[in-house]
Amino acid sequence: MKKVALFFTFLLLGTSGAFVQSSKYDLNGDGNVNVTDVIELVGIILGNRHEAIDLGLPSGTKWASCNVGATTPEEYGGYYAWGETEVKEVYNDSTYKYYQNGDYVNIGTDISGTKYDVAHVKWGGNWYIPNYEDWWELYKNCTSEWTTFNGVKGDKFTSKINGNSIFIPAAGHRLNGDLNSVGSWGDYWYSTNDPKFSFYDACSYSFGSGNAIWGNEIPSKGHCVRPVFRD
Numbered sequence: 001m002k003k004v005a006l007f008f009t010f011l012l013l014g015t016s017g018a019f020v021q022s023s024k025y026d027l028n029g030d031g032n033v034n035v036t037d038v039i040e041l042v043g044i045i046l047g048n049r050h051e052a053i054d055l056g057l058p059s060g061t062k063w064a065s066c067n068v069g070a071t072t073p074e075e076y077g078g079y080y081a082w083g084e085t086e087v088k089e090v091y092n093d094s095t096y097k098y099y100q101n102g103d104y105v106n107i108g109t110d111i112s113g114t115k116y117d118v119a120h121v122k123w124g125g126n127w128y129i130p131n132y133e134d135w136w137e138l139y140k141n142c143t144s145e146w147t148t149f150n151g152v153k154g155d156k157f158t159s160k161i162n163g164n165s166i167f168i169p170a171a172g173h174r175l176n177g178d179l180n181s182v183g184s185w186g187d188y189w190y191s192t193n194d195p196k197f198s199f200y201d202a203c204s205y206s207f208g209s210g211n212a213i214w215g216n217e218i219p220s221k222g223h224c225v226r227p228v229f230r231d
Contacts (some may be wrong), residue, residue, distance in 0.1 A: 050123065052229035056161030057137050062229040063130075063157075063166050068122050069224075071186050074152035076171035080221030082189055082202035083107045083116035087222075091174045096220035104201065104219060112191035119227035129191040130228045132214070135205040136168075139212060146209040153183045166226075171207070174222030183210055187223045 050071075052062035069078030069087070078087040081096050086142070088102060098105040110115050112128045119129045121168075138175040147167075149156065154169035168188070172181035180185070185208045193201045194216050202219035217223070 016190060036091070050216060050227075052201065053164055053166050054162070055138070055142060055157070055159040055164050057141055057159075059133075059137060060231060062128075063138065064119075064127070064227040064229065065166060067169070067224045067226050068119055069189070072150075073167040074150045074154070074169050075192075076169055077224055078118075078226060079179075080118050080189070081222055082112055082193070082217070082219035085116070085118040085121045089223040090177050091220055092176050093218075093220045110192045117191065119225050123227060126137040126230050127227045129189060129225055129229065131191045132203065134228050135188075135190055135214070144207070144212070168207075168226055169224075171224045173224075187217075187221075189217075189223045189225055190204055194220070 010161050012209070022148045027167055034142040036114055051065040055060050057070065066073050066075060067077030068080070070076065079091070080087065081091055093099045096104075098107055107116050110131065112131055114121050115121065117129050119127050126149055138157055141161060142159050142165075145156045145158065147154070148158050149167045149169075152169045154167055154168050154171075157163055168186055170181075170183050170186040172179055172185055173187040174180070187206045189202065189204050192203055194203060202217050203215070204223055206213055207213070
């Protein structure tokens with residue numbers, strides 16, 4: 001491990017100077033050449049860089065090949081409470097960063113691109129938590145097939161436009177210290193909430209075998225995140 005850490009240290013020092021000299025090294029598409037692009041380069045070397053899959057969607061939005069915290073399409077990755085950017089052992093109101101004095105803190109009606117957006121915080125650049133319109137666009141412009149990929153159940157979305165596809169695993173969700181509905185449901189946050197609800201105000205897209213649900217959720221639950229890329 002020490003040798004690996006030393007290698008990456010030298011890689012960081014050795015490439016930073018070159019990176020700042022050319023915009024072609026803007027690997028994460030954020031308009032800047034900095035250390036986040038070195039991290040992207042390390043991911044390429046290790047073979048686990050996340051990809052932006054072009055499904056030919058009308059908006060031009062591309063979908064990530066894997067979840068936040070994962071390196072392959074079938075991995076579940078991390079589970080995050082809505083607006084939080086770190087995983088934890090227990091998911092409930094008492095551990096939720098934005099629950100104070102018996103109520104949820106207003107962190108905005110759309111957290112896309114903010115410090116509360118785990119996809120943007122972890123991956124940088126033009127990666128974001130999808131909003132409602134993103135999920136609806138995916139649903140309307142793709143066929144969904146409940147399938148098994150590398151031993152993991154989930155939905156395969158295949159574009160009606162260009163035939164490209166993504167696989168999203170049925171990762172379930174975390175509540176308290178338990179992992180629920182794995183293999184039968186996929187529960188994924190989107191970036192908006194519904195202010196009409198006082199306690200069930202964070203929104204998610206959930207799917208199972210032949211089912212798709214857009215609904216309000218307790219924001220302190222742990223859901224996975226499948227990012228989108230916008231130019």
